[in-house]
Amino acid sequence: MSTSRLVLLMLLLNVVTVAGGVGVSYWLLKPGLEQAAGAGQATAEPLLPVEYEFYPVPKVIVSLRGEGREHYFVLDLALQAEASDEPKNFAQAEPLVRNSVVSYLSGLSFDELRSLPIGDLQARLETALFADFASKNALAPFKHVLVSKLIVQ
The missing domain is CATH 1.20.5 (Single alpha-helices involved in coiled-coils or other helix-helix interfaces)
Incomplete structure (x- = not known):
């Protein structure tokens, strides 16, 4: 062959x-x-696209005692809710949001708060806010809390 x-x-x-x-x-x-x-x-x-509404909560200031001095945390938050035909009344919820955030974060140590990743901080704030709204028999007009700015001094 x-x-x-x-x-x-x-x-x-x-x-x-x-x-x-x-x-x-x-x-x-x-x-x-x-x-x-x-x-x-x-x-x-x-899948239909979901539209959201956002309400800013600027400059939530928290003072924490640290090693020999005070530290300041400045947070800018955004409350996220699904868009609907009914307008949400975020302005009435803002004082309760500010109070809840300050009281929750004031209970943490400086080192603990400083070491938290943003995702964990957002999850903890959501849990604290929803619990605070529920304890006051108030309906939270938002679904999520977003940290849009965090300044540590």
Whole structure:
């Protein structure tokens, strides 16, 4: 057998092997793909963009005693709520938000507050605010508290 015929035979054998592998893979994976596609179509609903309203709560100042001196924390917060046709009355909630934030943060040590990541601080503030609103039988007009600025002095 000549070299060119041998190379052609090996090439043909490789093409048949690859095609067979692709066919077997498709045949084995086809039931799973159909099931996943069917489940995705049955439960998938079009996602509508959610619009939010934000209300700024600027310059919440907290004074904490530290090692031999006082430290100041200045926070700018933003209250996030879903946008709706009914206007939210954030202005009435602001004094309660300020009071809750100052009273919660005043109970922490300087080192503890300084070492908190922003995400943990936001989560703690949300928990404290919702608990404070609930204890005063007030409805919180927001869903999330965002820290938009934090200055430590």
